[in-house]
Amino acid sequence: MDNLTKVLQDFQINGYAIIEDFLSNKEVETLKSECKTLIDKGLDLREDQTIFTTGDSQQTNDYFMNSGDKIRYFYESHAFNDRGELVVDKYSCLNKIGHALHWMSQPFKEITFSDKVKQLVKQIGFVEPVVVQSMYIFKNPGIGGEVMPHQDATYLHAIPDPKVIGLWFALEDATTENGCLEFIPGSHHEGLHTQWIRTTDQNGSTVMKLTKECNQFKDRQFVSAPVKKGSAVVINGFVIHKSAINRSTNPRPIYTFHIFEQKDRVWDSFNWLQPTHDMPFPSLYKN
Ligand code: FE2
Numbered sequence: 303m304d305n306l307t308k309v310l311q312d313f314q315i316n317g318y319a320i321i322e323d324f325l326s327n328k329e330v331e332t333l334k335s336e337c338k339t340l341i342d343k344g345l346d347l348r349e350d351q352t353i354f355t356t357g358d359s360q361q362t363n364d365y366f367m368n369s370g371d372k373i374r375y376f377y378e379s380h381a382f383n384d385r386g387e388l389v390v391d392k393y394s395c396l397n398k399i400g401h402a403l404h405w406m407s408q409p410f411k412e413i414t415f416s417d418k419v420k421q422l423v424k425q426i427g428f429v430e431p432v433v434v435q436s437m438y439i440f441k442n443p444g445i446g447g448e449v450m451p452h453q454d455a456t457y458l459h460a461i462p463d464p465k466v467i468g469l470w471f472a473l474e475d476a477t478t479e480n481g482c483l484e485f486i487p488g489s490h491h492e493g494l495h496t497q498w499i500r501t502t503d504q505n506g507s508t509v510m511k512l513t514k515e516c517n518q519f520k521d522r523q524f525v526s527a528p529v530k531k532g533s534a535v536v537i538n539g540f541v542i543h544k545s546a547i548n549r550s551t552n553p554r555p556i557y558t559f560h561i562f563e564q565k566d567r568v569w570d571s572f573n574w575l576q577p578t579h580d581m582p583f584p585s586l587y588k589n
Pocket of ligand 1: 452453454543
């Protein structure tokens with residue numbers, strides 16, 4: 303069985319697949335260096351200190367909700383002390399940068415719209431894929447937060463069904479100590495358990511809510527997916543996955559973006575993330 307056949311088979315059976323050496327060392331270093339440039343040039347430590355977590359508190363502020371077509375910076379909750387002061391430096395305090403790196407940053411754009419990505423997505427069977435969002439996730443030692451069990455399609459829904467995949471690139475080795483991905487293999491066959499929808503509370507303010515709590519994910523058996531630097535992980539939008547906190551002394555940076563099959567589907571207007579006039583979701587194959 304050749305490599306690609308194995309990848310497609312793993313993806314179909316388990317809902318995820320690992321491709322080693324997808325990015326060259328040079329590509330990995332270029333993305334990390336661009337991230338440093340974005341921090342040096344774009345991060346204002348005095349403003350917009352929006353914390354990103356995947357626990358009970360859900361992001362609904364304007365800084366987050368309007369980040370779909372921008373490069374914005376989200377902090378780790380443990381980057382601050384009780385008085386709200388930063389306790390780590392600017393390179394260590396962030397949870398992630400999102401959500402339009404794939405369009406606003408040339409190095410990230412080049413990887414996202416590279417021929418090898420297009421080939422892979424074609425092989426998976428996407429006909430009219432668009433890129434909906436992208437993130438650089440830091441998971442720094444000591445403060446890199448846990449990602450709770452979830453399905454990506456919970457946040458990226460479509461009608462009649464959310465055909466979505468995530469591509470996830472390890473920019474350092476991702477290990478069981480520093481918080482690699484963990485999956486419930488085959489769980490993509492279960493369909494979508496819950497949806498995160500935009501709604502209004504009693505005061506008329508916009509809030510995001512899960513249509514159903516899914517605490518039972520926590521009790522289920524996950525399989526760790528440690529990968530080497532440069533590896534890609536292809537993730538079905540329905541497969542349940544999570545990642546632990548970083549217990550090591552090494553960072554676990556990754557670049558990830560999500561692709562939506564637009565053919566025969568309509569993006570859900572209840573999603574937090576919406577295409578904008580300035581930036582409609584870009585076609586993967588035409589860019
Ligand atoms: Fe995810």
